[in-house]
Amino acid sequence: MKKDRILVTGGTGYIGSHTVVELQKAGYPVVIIDNLSNSNRDVLDGIERISGTRPDFVEADCTDIDALRKLFADYPGIKGIINFAASKAVGESVQKPLLYYRNNLNTLMNLLDLMGPNGVKGIVFSSSCTVYGEPDENPVTEKSPIKKATSPYGNTKQISEEIITDVINSGAPFKSVILRYFNPVGAHPSAEIGELPNGVPQNLVPYLTQAAMGIRNELSVFGNDYNTPDGSCIRDYINVVDLAKAHVLAVERMLDDASEEKIEIFNLGTGLGTSVLELIGAFERSTGVKVPHKIVGRREGDIEKVWADPTIANTVLGWKAESSLDETMRSAWAWQCKLRERGIM
Ligand code: NAD
């Protein structure tokens, strides 16, 4: 049976591109909207090389409601939206808060505005474990308290969750699945798509692979005096392909009306906490490549430890993280090698 068309905002980005591939594998026709502010057109070639199908692509900004209206007119029959489009650099959001509030919130509000009139049944929203701040207890469940956001970026995720809730509670004729990602890492095993950070990476894994490649002198480990077994911070690193697969299940759930609930929230993590030093060890062990690194002081605003309780995603959504950390590290390295091969980095 022919499946309904899905609109993927931010679909040429890191998580979006992996999700487009999984949607295509599941038989969904996809239309991407992206303004290419943090990605490029070549990603479409990578997607096509993996899936054999080039997704429809509209280069436009989701804050431009007329462009979105035109998209719905040009691509009729969109039944689901996955909203990845957002600005995501925590540090930059402190410097340019209005850019973050404007981009992330107007994008979401424009989509919510157009869903009813265009007969869209549901929207999947990319939220983040950042909403839990420094948790009182680990692992965190979906019922763990939401802490005051420590950056405008984090605040846009909290506000977005509230906007979705208010709009749906007002009687809007659609559903939403809110996915709280922990730390997405790695790349597609084909090394055709992956994370392509702009400038100096702020996140651990892209910095690590660049240091291993010699692009950066050494990786700075931010602190070894935390209250953790080896003193470095702990996170829940989730393979990006595993993460992408959860979006397909979320879309199916909304389109099939599989749940009575109009809003559902799922933590997407492995359930395992891994320290920075353990992650470096896993990379070195699984690739045989050394990571030059040194311990430096703590990074301001860092969370000491956070990892997910993914039980609800496991049982209700039927999703489970499957890849091992070693496999994920090998995929991150294969992607870094591919970037080198292509002369990109
Ligand atoms: P990304 O920057 O790689 O992808 C986002 C894409 O959206 C980019 O291609 C960008 O060009 C596009 N975009 C941004 N604003 C747009 C706009 N107004 N109109 C059209 N396109 C626009 O980021 P990602 O890592 O793939 O993250 C995807 C989503 O997941 C984001 O909402 C992010 O906040 C969220 N998230 C990411 C992480 C993470 O660590 N990567 C963790 C939790 C949540």
Ligand code: WQD
């Ligand atoms: C991971 C660990 C660092 C870089 C951020 C956002 C969060 C979410 C995910 C979107 C930490 C350590 C890092 C380095 C290091 N994004 N580190 N040296 O801080 O968990 O979360 O991305 O929603 O909102 O805040 O991810 O990859 O920056 O750091 O030692 O050069 O690696 O201290 O412990 P983080 P990260």
